Amino acid sequence: xxxxxxxxxxxxxxxxxxxxxxxxxxxxxxxxxxxxxxxxxxxxxxxxxxxxxxxxxxxxxxxxxxxxxxxxxxxxxxxxxxxxxxxxxxxxxxxxxxxxxxxxxxxxxxxxxxxxxxxxxxxxxxxxxxxxxxxxxxxxxxxxxxxxxxxxxxxxxxxxxxxxxxxxxxxxxxxxxxxxxxxxxxxxxxxxxxxxxxxxxxxxxxxxxxxxxxxxxxxxxxxxxxxxxxxxxxxxxxxxxxxxxxxxxxxxxxxxxxxxxxxxxxxxxxxxxxxxxxxxxxxxxxxxxxxxxxxxxxxxxxxxxxxxxxxxxxxxxxxxxxxxxxxxxxxxxxxxxxxxxxxxxxxxxxxxxxxxxxxxxxxxxxxxxxxxxxxxxxxxxxxxxxxxxx
Numbered sequence: 001x002x003x004x005x006x007x008x009x010x011x012x013x014x015x016x017x018x019x020x021x022x023x024x025x026x027x028x029x030x031x032x033x034x035x036x037x038x039x040x041x042x043x044x045x046x047x048x049x050x051x052x053x054x055x056x057x058x059x060x061x062x063x064x065x066x067x068x069x070x071x072x073x074x075x076x077x078x079x080x081x082x083x084x085x086x087x088x089x090x091x092x093x094x095x096x097x098x099x100x101x102x103x104x105x106x107x108x109x110x111x112x113x114x115x116x117x118x119x120x121x122x123x124x125x126x127x128x129x130x131x132x133x134x135x136x137x138x139x140x141x142x143x144x145x146x147x148x149x150x151x152x153x154x155x156x157x158x159x160x161x162x163x164x165x166x167x168x169x170x171x172x173x174x175x176x177x178x179x180x181x182x183x184x185x186x187x188x189x190x191x192x193x194x195x196x197x198x199x200x201x202x203x204x205x206x207x208x209x210x211x212x213x214x215x216x217x218x219x220x221x222x223x224x225x226x227x228x229x230x231x232x233x234x235x236x237x238x239x240x241x242x243x244x245x246x247x248x249x250x251x252x253x254x255x256x257x258x259x260x261x262x263x264x265x266x267x268x269x270x271x272x273x274x275x276x277x278x279x280x281x282x283x284x285x286x287x288x289x290x291x292x293x294x295x296x297x298x299x300x301x302x303x304x305x306x307x308x309x310x311x312x313x314x315x316x317x318x319x320x321x322x323x324x325x326x327x328x329x330x331x332x333x334x335x336x337x338x339x340x341x342x343x344x345x346x347x348x349x350x351x352x353x354x355x356x357x358x359x360x361x362x363x364x365x366x367x368x369x370x371x372x373x374x375x376x377x378x379x380x381x382x383x384x385x386x387x388x389x390x
Contacts, residue, residue: 020385025090027378028079030349034339035371039108046104048072051368068372069109070127076102077134078382102135117153120177122164126189129157161190171209183225188246195253220269241274242293245300264314267304271317280324284354287370291353295376302383319387326384328355329377351377
């Protein structure tokens with residue numbers, strides 16, 4: 001590093017994996033105890049409140065946000081994998097394990113979704129399919145096989161993905177049941193799901209469509225999608241952080257030399273195109289659905305950082321992106337004693353939706369805090385906990 005470099009050029013101090021595991025546990029306790037609650041007071045159920053503070057029953061009659069809950073399942077699986085490795089529950093011996101909470105959450109998602117796993121958005125369903133696939137593998141490793149529910153879920157949702165992945169527009173997956181938009185948000189996670197469930201040819205076809213139709217060769221990243229309008233197609237050329245994540249994961253899962261080469265280039269493009277200037281911190285995308293975007297990309301960058309098939313430079317770049325972003329989220333946290341907690345030893349933690357803006361600014365005391373943004377920080381810490389420091 002040149003001696004006259006600005007502070008923004010200096011690498012952030014990196015905690016070791018044990019410290020990141022501790023931080024991930026703190027975030028997990030904060031989310032599960034603060035946002036997590038039974039559905040309609042039904043025993044054995046668990047669901048995440050969309051925002052806090054909220055009026056009673058608002059999480060029943062208010063916005064649903066199915067895909068936020070799917071990522072909540074994924075975060076619990078991350079915590080469950082650490083529990084398996086350490087033989088220690090993230091929230092203490094007397095509290096439910098992360099895997100048990102995740103199982104309850106999947107059951108409750110179906111209850112809250114009117115006894116169905118299907119909804120109108122194929123990307124939502126893809127995220128739930130991916131998270132429950134990971135949950136089932138966790139259950140197998142803990143010698144606690146999943147119930148038939150998971151097989152039923154996969155069967156129902158796989159049929160949905162098959163119906164949405166058509167030859168219209170040359171391939172790809174529709175975003176919704178309106179069937180007027182094929183995009184990266186749906187095609188990439190469906191491709192990853194197909195790859196992880198042994199349908200490699202189907203996954204390869206979807207990835208090839210993304211490469212041919214939505215890849216921006218100038219920037220090296222994937223654009224949003226193709227919309228059917230007035231008998232023609234319109235390219236939506238917006239570039240979103242989270243879309244790069246499942247594409248990266250699908251490339252790694254397929255693993256052919258050309259896939260791995262594209263994955264390495266994608267990591268470098270993310271570092272160049274989607275970071276805060278003069279840092280290796282992935283930019284934030286606000287609140288609402290955007291409150292998940294950075295975390296999703298970080299989740300899959302951690303996969304790249306651990307993949308020995310990639311060049312060392314790409315692995316190192318991915319590792320630095322994960323750690324720098326996680327460090328920024330952690331540094332910007334605040335304690336939130338005003339949020340409700342159940343028999344908690346410490347105040348809730350609140351994390352900013354933007355890595356470089358402190359939570360005291362984005363979520364001051366009294367402001368409504370959204371579940372999506374808290375899951376984002378949690379999944380970022382979980383990703384960091386899987387990586388070695390410099």
